[in-house]
Each structure stands twice: as C-alpha cells, then as structure tokens.
Amino acid sequence: MRSFNIRIGGEAGQGLVSIGNILLEAIAREGWYLFANQDYESRIRGGHNYFQIRLADEPVRAIQHGVDLLVALDKATVNLHWQELTQSGHIIYDPRVVDALPEDMKDSGRLIPISFEKVVEELGQPKVMANAVAAGAIWALLSDDITVLQDILAEMFISKGEAVVEGNRQVAQAGFDIVRNHIGAEVPKPPKPTEKRPRMLLKGNEALPLGALAAGVRFMSAYPMTPSTGVTEFIAGHAEECGVVMEQAEDEISAINMIIGAAYTGVRAMTATSGGGFALMTEALGLAGAAEIPVVIIDAQRPGPSTGLPTRTEQGDLLYAVAGSSGDFPKAVLAPGDPEEAFYLVAHAFNLAEEYQMPVIVMSDQHLADSHVVVDLLDLNRIEHRRGLVAQGDEAGPDYVRYRFTEDGISPRLYPGFGEGLVVSAGDEHDEQGHLIEDAETRTLMMEKRMAKLEKAAREVLEPVLCGVTEDPDFVLIGWGSTKGAIKEAVEILNRDSGRVMGVHLPQVYPLPQNLDKILNLPARKYIIESNYTGQLERLIASEFAWKPDGSVRRYDGRPMDPEYILAKLEGGIRRGK
Amino acid sequence: MRSFNIRIGGEAGQGLVSIGNILLEAIAREGWYLFANQDYESRIRGGHNYFQIRLADEPVRAIQHGVDLLVALDKATVNLHWQELTQSGHIIYDPRVVDALPEDMKDSGRLIPISFEKVVEELGQPKVMANAVAAGAIWALLSDDITVLQDILAEMFISKGEAVVEGNRQVAQAGFDIVRNHIGAEVPKPPKPTEKRPRMLLKGNEALPLGALAAGVRFMSAYPMTPSTGVTEFIAGHAEECGVVMEQAEDEISAINMIIGAAYTGVRAMTATSGGGFALMTEALGLAGAAEIPVVIIDAQRPGPSTGLPTRTEQGDLLYAVAGSSGDFPKAVLAPGDPEEAFYLVAHAFNLAEEYQMPVIVMSDQHLADSHVVVDLLDLNRIEHRRGLVAQGDEAGPDYVRYRFTEDGISPRLYPGFGEGLVVSAGDEHDEQGHLIEDAETRTLMMEKRMAKLEKAAREVLEPVLCGVTEDPDFVLIGWGSTKGAIKEAVEILNRDSGRVMGVHLPQVYPLPQNLDKILNLPARKYIIESNYTGQLERLIASEFAWKPDGSVRRYDGRPMDPEYILAKLEGGIRRGK
C-alpha cells in the first residue's frame, strides 16, 4: 500500500472540518481509499485541533505517523507537527499567522506560503471562502486536475446561488494555482488504485445510526454526550424521513427508561451515550435484563475516569459494560472495528436484543465515531430483521403469560394491545405471569430461565475476524473495537518482513466466543492490543479462559491506536524476540 | 459445638422482631453464643416472615437446617416449616390461628398449644403484651429460670411505667408456666458454655455504622434502600450524640455527590445503598477516582438483577463494584464476613480511602446486615485514624498544587481554607494544579500517577483469613463476604470426619492479595463458594491469576449460604471424591 498523509491544523472554529470534508469527498471521487481522523479539544473556539486524511491506493483503516503535507492555519500547527513531516513532506502555511518556521526546511522548496484570506480578499470574495482556497491549495499536491474539487464546491453551494458557486470555484482555482506555481507540476502525485469499484464514504457516527435505520429502529431517546452525540443528531435529522421518533431526554436515566418503555410496546428502540451517561444507565440496564426487554445501547467511549478527556479516545468501558448493573443477567456486548462493521453490527444488535429479549451494548469510541473511511457499498439486503419469538393466535389470548418457562428460556413476547392477553412485566423477581414473588423455588427457576438465554446466546457468538497468517502463526495479535485497522496494518507490516503473524479482531466481546480457546492455545506468542491502562480485554478473556497472553500493548494517552505505536511497543517482542 | 435452633414464624406486623429481640438479649445474657437471621418479605404487613435464633455453647456464625423449636404465630409457619423439625423438635403454636397440624406429631407431646392473646386477655392486660407471653413460652424450653427474661422486660418497659413492667412480667411468667406444665421440667436444656467472657450482641447493620463512628465519620448522606437502610438510620439516630451530619438525599446520585463535596473539604464521609442505588452512584465513583477524593460506600447487596428480591440476600454485585464506572482508576473493595469483621473493616475502609485518596466500597448484604451474633468486645483501641498525607506548613502555602507528581502517586491533600494554598480538584483530566488539560503527555503522567496508588495499595492488601487445616490441606474452600461463617462451619464439619480441609475467607476482594497464588497453587482440590449465579469471585480471581477452581458452590435463590447447603453441593466432590 502506498499512502499520502495530509494533516490540517488550526483552531476550533477556523473551518478545519469544512476543508476536510471537501477534500474527503474529492479524494474519494478520484478513486483513492482513505482514512481520516479528527483530533480536537473540548471547546468550541480556539485551542489546537487537526483533521488528518490518509489517502491510499488500497483500502486503509488506520492512521500513520509521518505527515506528507502539513497545512497550518495557526501558529501551533507548525510548532507541534513539523517534526513529523516525512523526508519529502511539504508545509502549506498562512504567512499572516505563522511566523516561526523550521530552520532546516527554510530553503527546501517544501515550505509553501499562502495567505488564504488574502487570496479571497484580492478576488473580492467574502472571508468564509478561505476554506475553498485551502482546499484548492491542498489539491495541487494531489492531482493535476482540479475538476472534481470544482464539482464538489458547485454541489455544496448551489443552494446559495450561482455567484457563491462561482466565487468558491474561483478562489479554489487561485489556491491551486499558487501552490502549483510554487512546487511545479513535477512533484510526484500519490498513486491511485487501478480499479474503481462503487464505494461509500462515511464515518462511524454515520455508520452506527445507518445500521439502526437499516434495522428499522423506530424510537430513540438520548442526552447529548461526546462522542456519541453524532448518532443522536443523525437519527434526529432523519426522523421525519425514516419514520423515527428521537426524543431528547432530560438526562440519561430518562433516555434509557424511555426506550425501555418504547421497546416494551414492541418497537425497536435505542439510545447512545458515553461513559458518564452509561453509568447513569446501568440501573436500567439491569431492568431490561430482569424484565427481558430488548434495547440497544451505543456506548461511545472516551478516556476516563470520570469526565476525563471528552473529545479523545479510549477503550476503558469494556469491563464496565460487561459487569454493568447489579446481579447476573443476560446481555451481549459488541465491538465494531470500523464504520462498515459498525453498520452491520448495530443491525445485528437489534436482532440479538429481540431474539434473546435482553439489552445489547455496542461499544464505539471517539476514534471510531469521528473517523472517515471509504468502504464497499453497505448492503441493505444483508440485513435481516429477526424480531424473535412473538406470541401468535391463541398464545396471545387471555391465557398469555409473559415469562412462560421454556427450554431455552425464551418466552414468546406479546405487544400490549395486540392480543387479548395482558402483558405484565416487572423488574422485581416475578413468576411466569410477571407478578411479584418471594419464594426460593420461583426465584431459582426464573433466574435459570434468564440465564439459559445467555447460555444459548453464548453458543451463537460472532466469530473472531482473522487476518494475516492464519495457519500456524508464530505470533498472534488480539484486539477488539476500533483498534482493528491498526492491528491489521501492523500485522501486514510484520508479515512483509516475512513474519508469520496473525491478527484477531473480536467483534463480540460478551459473551466471548466459546471456541476462542483454539486461538488462545495456539503454539504461538500471543499479545493483546488495546487502548486502556489495565488491559480490560485481557482480564475479560482471563476471567473466562484462565489464560494470560505473552505480552500486551496498552495505550492510554487518549490518542488512537496506530500501527507504528503497536510496532514500537512490540519491538523486542515480535521483531527481536523471534 | 452443640446448638439449639428456634424459628419464630408469622406475618409482618405480628411482632416477630420484638419477640426475637427480647430472646436474643436473654440468650446472650445467659451466656450462650448465638446466630440469628431474619427472613422477611418486601411488605409491611402480612405475608410470611420468620426470625431464627441458633444458640450454641461456642461462637456460632451460620444458620442450621434442623429446627429444634418452631413457634407459629400464623398458619403458614406450621405448613412451611414443620418438616424441618429435628427428631426431638417442639412446636409452640397459637391454636386460635393454627388449625392443621402435622399428623405424626399429634401425640408426641411435642406440640404445645398456647394462645398468646388469650393469656393476655385472661390476665386483663393489653393485646400488645402477647409478645411477652411468647417470649416466656419459648424461654421455658431454654432455661429453668425466668429471671433474666424478666429483667430484660423490666429494662425495656421501665420508661412506660411500673404497671407496664409488671404486666409484661406477669404475662411472660404465664407463658413460661403454661409451657412448663405441658412439657415438664425434664426436657433437656441446651448446654451453656462454661466460661463467660465479656461479649457484645449486635447485627451487621449495627456493626457497620459503629465502625464508621469509630473511624470518626463526620458526614453521611444516603437514600433509603433495603438492606442498607439500617446503616443510614443508625447514623441518623446517633448524629447528635456523635457529632455527625446525616442528610437524607433526594436520590442516590445526590447522596454520593454530597459526600464527595464533604470529603473534599477534609471530613470523613460515607454513604450506604444497595444494587440499584449503587448503580446510580457509579458515575460519581469515577469522579472520586479521578479527583482523588476519599469516600466510603457501603453496598448492601440483595438479589438482582434490577429490583429483584429486595429483602433477600445475594453476592451479585462483586464484579460491578470492581468494574464500576468508566475508565481505570484506583479503588478498593472490602468484604466483611461477619459483624465483628464489619466493624473493623469499615474503619479500615476510611483509612484506605484517605491514605490512597480513592473510593472504597464495603460489600455488605442482607444476610450480614440483618443477622445478629454474639462477639468478643469490639475494641476501639484497635482502630487507628490514618488520615493520609496532608500538606503541612509551607507545602500548604500559595504554591500548593493538589495533584503534585510523587513517586507513589500520593499527593499531599490540603483542606480548603486550612492554608493559603488553593485546592483545585477536577473530574476532567487535569495537570498537577488541577486545571483541565488536553495533551497526551500530562494525561499519561496523571494516569500513571493515579494507577501508581493502586499498585501501592495492591502490595498492602488484607491477608486472607484461614481456618481448618492450614498445612497441606487436601481441599480448600474459598469465599468472600457473608458466607464466611457458613464456610467455616462446613470446614469444621468436614474436618470432624477426619478430612483435611482449609477454609479461606477474603476480607479484601479488590485488589486481590498478590500472594493469593500460594493458596491457588496448593496441591489440593479447590472450590469457590459464593452466593451468585455466574461465580463472580471465581471470575475475578481468574481475571487476575488465570486460574480456575476444581469446582464451585453457587447459591442464587435469595437465601443465605449455610453449611449444610455447602456440604450437600460438595457431596461427591469432597466427601466422595476423596
């Protein structure tokens, strides 16, 4: 894979995201693959943020360290990032705001000054168009042809009238030309893939709610919390079109209880939150478990403990999600590794929830939520709607009992009002009818009924996703969630060096796949890679399989896992240890 | 050990607890040891409850199955319990309410009819005195001398005047005499211990708050929730005397945040709750972890999931307490096994909390909370007040920073207003000063600072408490919390059969003692005994030590663990398997 890494840095409010989005679209249309991530602070204006796009000639799912093009909208960008420039890396900077420049680059011809606002001013256009100048300038390093970019600007601004479109095109062209004049046409452009399949461009916080819409979600309630808010806003924005109710709750407790109320009546219902909000939901998680009400909860993790780093990433809620709420009850925890998987897993979560009548938690995190990728078309036809056991005919009649004892613990649901039967559900311990009990016998049976569902669910867990050398590997790297792409690329790099390394991604972390022990017992050195301090996946696997890995890579600085970080930490393990 | 088991059954509101308490006191004064537990429903009147007292000639810490004396205040008592009578067991029953009686006992002389209310009526006393009749009647099977009982009645009612005292004594005597006439004096009385040391009689929900008072707790806030309410009410009841503020909160979220506010200022502060309330506290648990504020939380477990069985017992919150809240942070989880240990461990919890500036959770449960025992005198002198590192002199001056980096991660606290320095605390990630940060470096350092405290705490964990055969055992039974007494007695019974069994009780379950592996690796068959479905201690140990036991006993019907239950479940394991 050959890739090219663009990092655009500036203050919040300077339009990083706008510039980034224009470029993402253009890059994707040109046929490249890409992975784009966002690094931002918990504030609305100022500070230092960046938007980073890595484009490649093959599908790419992770960030890289070296920067091929640094675009500086503020001073801090140059200071903070220039040392990460590759040998041939360029800096586009605004001389009006950037004063100090790296000495050793001064005469390299790789410093490209361009004052975006001045360009706009000179062309008599309004300041806001500076973003288009920047996009044009950047594009000059990617392609000889600015048409795609111009098309996108036209589409974006057509609703504002022809003049705005024309202005944007003009300033973009100017930016393009200035850079071209500076670097000349001979600067090598990143190679494009030969084949151009139909593809989609989207980020986690689009894929997750799209999965829910594809699953026919009908009701959502949530309280905003970074980095889950995008899911909530997406559903709200598509509520009318897709026939969904998104009700903003007064707090997370209300949100989860609202969806429990909705799900009880028979609709698919979900919420989305992050650590602190998830904490407030755990009491009701137990209610969903006890009363056997199917709900889907997206927990978009960010670094804790407590409020932590609200806009950064971590995988620190795993054990919390697994142990969440008092007592034992069936639940499932899924861990999509990229937007594509997120789409299918959210849809799967609704099936699991309804088939087993239990809560299902989907673990997202800031890195998954905010990162864009180019993927194959998401296929609606691959999504089944398995609504689980619902009482039919006589079953739904006056003798209906909600918690009928069955062999696999699954009792037919009835949607209240859909039959003559009455649907009595309770979070206290109850009998088959749903009424409160005190005796040990019914308690035991009801507990065993619920846990039988978990045992069944444990036999139908999503299989681990393997990559790299899957036959007789010497090394195995195991991860879950958003580290998937970084682990995969690390495996590829190692295998390029003629290593025999297998990567294992767990899309479902609870219950764990029962056949995971096959992998755990391979005669190979095994490492767990995850973004938290205490090694939560490691502890979870150990608790189930009484097993320890040979080593681990744990990141807890709030930044996303990346292949180079993994390789550096493994240095001496895999590379030397072999 | 020779013991005698009295079970008094009736409806809620019939005065079971009053009769029980009179007897407890009398039994203890007579020199016996005792263990008394309560079985009650989640309602105020009616239903079926019982109060059970096992008295013995040696210290006793568990319930037994066989009933030596069944006292029936309602019909249900006879029907539900008579089959548990021992060969020589008696039934005292009220013929006005109990109609059906066990056929095979009819002519045994072991059925003792006595209508408590009629006795009272005939003596021209008010109905409420029926309790004293019952107490007198029961006493007739325990002792030839009613003096102790009479003394207690006098002490209890002296505040109501001489007439009430006299009435109670009179009706108690009548109850005593009726039974005596029925059974004759030759019925063998349970043996008393020869030696009579100074002792205390108390239950978990007294020992826990007494431990807090002994630790100098100054502030408590809580929201009532069975089975923790007793702790709250106890502190409220002693607030004036002991100089404590107990503020009833509007909800559990408020309760824990209030104590965080109080603890921040420098007082020892605590709360008490149960599963659902604990759930609501987990967000703030993380705050206490992040902001390094010492608080003590008593989680009195009851069977979940969700509201479950509010008045019953279970050990289902262990993993929840350990994993509680998002992200990784230091905390400790203690698990007292009986009221005596509860007293010392709660005091210890405050020391741990302040020395490590972290939240400490004490796991109680309904069985521990509501069970009475006779123990050696609780010794206030054994309780140290280790307040942890507090800034002194210049340190507390204007340059004071709250989160100073130190080798062991412990930064000196300052109580706001106690020095010129300012105390800046935050639940967001912060720098040494306590102000909010975004950078990876400070994040990493601050995370490592906090976790260093946990690593230090892990080296100072409370040792496992061993019993039975501690050298080269063939079998090891491991437990935590309120199962301690039951496991100990099971071990004793097995060793009586010339078994070589060791019992292990873990007073601290998080962090686990690092040398636990010595026990785990003993060449013996190891079993984990706990009151939950999924084997939470087992999973916790496995997650730390990658270890599995040879078998386990798990109880999840809401009833307390007892020696006979353990033995029955182990049957074929220890007994036959040997």
Place this chain on the structure above:
Amino acid sequence: MANNTRFEISRETAWCPGCGNFGILSGLSEALTELGLSPNQVLFVSGIGQAGKTPHYIKGNVLNTLHGRTLPTATGAKLANADLTVIAIGGDGDGYAEGGNHFLHAVRKNVNITYLVHVNQVFGLTKGQASPTSGQGMVTSTTPFGVANEPFNAIATAITLNGSFVARSYAGDRAHLVKTIKAAVQHEGFALVEILQPCVTFNKINTYQFYRERVYDLNEAGHDPTDRASAWERSWEWGDRIPIGIFYQVSRPTLDKQHPALREGPLVRREFNPGVVQQVLDRYIVK
C-alpha cells in the same frame, strides 16, 4: 358494583389492612370501567414502592419498572404506541424524590398520559422515612430532629410548569376520585392527579380523620381551573381546609404532535420501509 369487574382482580395484595391504596385501587377500576376501556388497551406503568405495586392488583398491561422511573418509561411507551391508554402510578417518594427530574420534564413535555401520585407523606415500603411531601417537623428514622425542608408542593410546581391538567383527589372520597381519574384520562395531555392516601402504618398525622375534617371540593367551591394564578394561590391552602379537585386545566399541544413520524399512527404499527433507508444510504455513495 358489577360494573367494576372489568378491571378487578382477586389477587391478594401486599398492603396493610386499611391502607389508603385500597380506595385508590377500586376507584381506579371503577373509573376505567366507566370510561368503557378494556384491560388490554390500558397500560399501567409504575415504579417501586407500595403505590408502585398497584398495577399488579388490577387487570391490564403492566410495566413495573424502577424506583423513580415511572414517567420516562410511561413516556416512551406512549410515544411508541399512542393507542394504549397509559396510566403512570407511583408514590410521592418515587415521583418527587428519586423521580423529581422526570416529573419536571414530563410536565413540560405534556405527554398524553395520566399520572397518579399516591401521596402518603412517607416512604412506605422502606418503612416510613420522610418523603418530599412530609410536613415540617415530622420525626422519622432518618429525620430524628424533625423534617426541616420545605414540603414539596407538586400541585403548585405543576401549575408553574404549565402542566395541562393538575388535580388532587382523596383516597377516602370514592366519588370524587372516580370523577377526577375519569377527567384526567380523558384529558389530552399530561394529567397529574395527586391522591391523598393515608398510610395507616407510618403516618400518624395525615390520617383518614385528618382529611375527613379538611378536604373540600374546590371546583364546587367555585374555583375556575382556567385561571392559572388563582390555581397557584389555591394550591397553598393546606391547613384547616384542604382543597381537592381540578386546580388547573389548559389545552396545549401534546408531545406526540411534535414528532412528524407519529402523524401516520402509532410507531409500533409502522412497517419497515427499505426504500427510504436505501435512499439515505445512497447519499453516502461516492460519485
């Protein structure tokens, strides 16, 4: 009353003999029967507490949830299936202590449900601790020095939040109770009915006799429930005379009217439309 059997059930209750909840239970059955509803159209949602057990003793669909979470659960159910008549039931602790925030916001949202609050001025199920409605000075196990806080006046608060139906009734006045519950269920919007409920075990102050001597029908006394300021003023009357009846009623848009997705009927009846979702997905296809 043969009429009443449609909602009556013969299950044994877990309440104390003489508890005010019995009056509420039978008044509720009667009101619903008189409204011509059938049990499978009605959903009772409750939290945890003595009042929260009510749904188990009446015929109907039941969702017995968590302490304090009665209102959001009921709101979710109603938004998902507006065909159901949703009746939320809870204690004063459930509704005003643990659930206080939901109370505030449910009133604001004006979701079309009925909310019955059994006001017994104590936490009954946990054995008599002070609740937000406890009178000042009341001594309980958690307030040994007497309740100090200002009692929570839910009627005044609901009026302040522009609650669209705000009423009070009394467990001991069957006719009034039935009448009030009927009006509440028929009201379009959030209908709060506080019911004064003697707790014979833990509340020795607010007894049947206490209320018998004090309650009067404020509507019969000429109060105009469309006058908000006067309703607010009236809500402070708590002494020798205690008003029951409808304090305030106003017509304002209900929550479901705000959601375009509900225009075509209950969500729970809505079929999945793959075409629409495909359309959304297609927007992410790279040109």
Place this chain on the structure above:
Amino acid sequence: MANNTRFEISRETAWCPGCGNFGILSGLSEALTELGLSPNQVLFVSGIGQAGKTPHYIKGNVLNTLHGRTLPTATGAKLANADLTVIAIGGDGDGYAEGGNHFLHAVRKNVNITYLVHVNQVFGLTKGQASPTSGQGMVTSTTPFGVANEPFNAIATAITLNGSFVARSYAGDRAHLVKTIKAAVQHEGFALVEILQPCVTFNKINTYQFYRERVYDLNEAGHDPTDRASAWERSWEWGDRIPIGIFYQVSRPTLDKQHPALREGPLVRREFNPGVVQQVLDRYIVK
C-alpha cells in the same frame, strides 16, 4: 480595576471570543473582591459545560465535578465546612436538565450557598442542542422540528419552592451583576442567580442586542421582593421587556441549622471524641 485582582487570574480560557461568560467571570471577581473575601475562603463548585469551566479562570478553591451534580456537591461541602463561602456555578443544561432534581431539592433544603446559573438557552459545550430554557420553536441539531416543550421557568419554580433568594441578572450589565452577586452571597440561605448569558456561537436568538433592548431592573421598577405571588407573576414576563433583579427574598432557616452536630462549628474542625463512641459501643455489651 486594581481592586479586582484579588480573584483575577491570567489563565487562558476555552471560551469563544465574545461569549457572555467573560462578563460573568469578571463581574464575579469584582463582587467577591468588593465583599472583602479572600480566594482561599471561597469554594467554587461546578459541573461540566462551558459555564462549568468558570472556576478554573478565577482564583479560589475549585471542585469541578460531574455534569449536573453541582448542587449536591456544593451542599456536601458547605455542610462539612460552613466557614467556606460556597459558590455553585453551572449552565442551564447542567442545572435544569441533568441536575433538575437537585435543583428542586436544594431550593427546598435552603442550604446556605450561592448558585449562579449561566442561562444561554443551549447546551454550549456539546455544540448547541436545546436546553430546558430554549424558546419554543428553536431549531437545533436534536430538535429539527423546533423545540416543543414549555421552556423551564426556573425563577417561577424557585419561587414556588419557596426559594429564599431568587434573582436574575444579565452578563452584559456589569453593575447589576456585581450588585446581584453580592446580595446573593450575603444572603443567608440558598441564593439563586440566573444570569442571562449570550452564547455568540450557538444562540442567534438571545443575543446581546436582544437583551440590551429588553432588560430592565425590576427592583428599580418598584417590585417588592417580599411579595411572593407578585414575584411569581413577574417571573412570566419574557417578551418586549425582561425583568432582572431580585424577584423574591425571604428569611427561613438554613439547612445547617437543622443539624445539631453543626452547633459547635464546622464539622471539618471537629476532633474525634473516643469517649462518646465508646459510650455507644458499650450499649451493645451483653450484661
């Protein structure tokens, strides 16, 4: 103002240029300085949000807690150490959405603290979603069809709960702000000061200009803050004219007065008394 330096700090803020929070920050510094307080006697407690960051930009002790939990934390701190001047600071989302229940009960409890609520009608930090005070019809990312709920009138609610000091001020009126904060801090009891705070980024409706044209001092206009009913009436004024000032003030016992343990001074200064505890323990000795 040299005077002001006692509480001023030169730390860079994370707020947008022009944000109403700047005015509040400097008004607060000035008020505290004028009151003659020194920073180590003052404790600022805040939750999470843009408003919640305020304590980091002023000199004093700081307890920056969770979103919505400002009030219980401040209550606990004040009960433990009444020597501290406790100022709770939060956004309208923090205080009225996530923290709504604590708001209700803190007012009832009448704990002796000052509570500053920065009312910007949005969730600022999470990028502009509706808050409980958003005007009806306001379109945000989570309310694409416009806010439907009745806006939460905290002033009216606090008056209804018999809040002992209920005031409103405006970030753009420095003199009024300083005066109001000073009165609030001096008040014995729970003092609510709502501060109208333009959010220049997300709220295009309630701007500086909007307020400049509308606010007037209701005390200057002759309002009597001891008249509760008139205060409640006045709190509904929100249109061409928006009142600022003290709506309601009443003297009632503060929370700390209810706890006998506080009679001898702050808890945090109280020494451990083993004799008393031994006395309690001794009651459990078997005779």
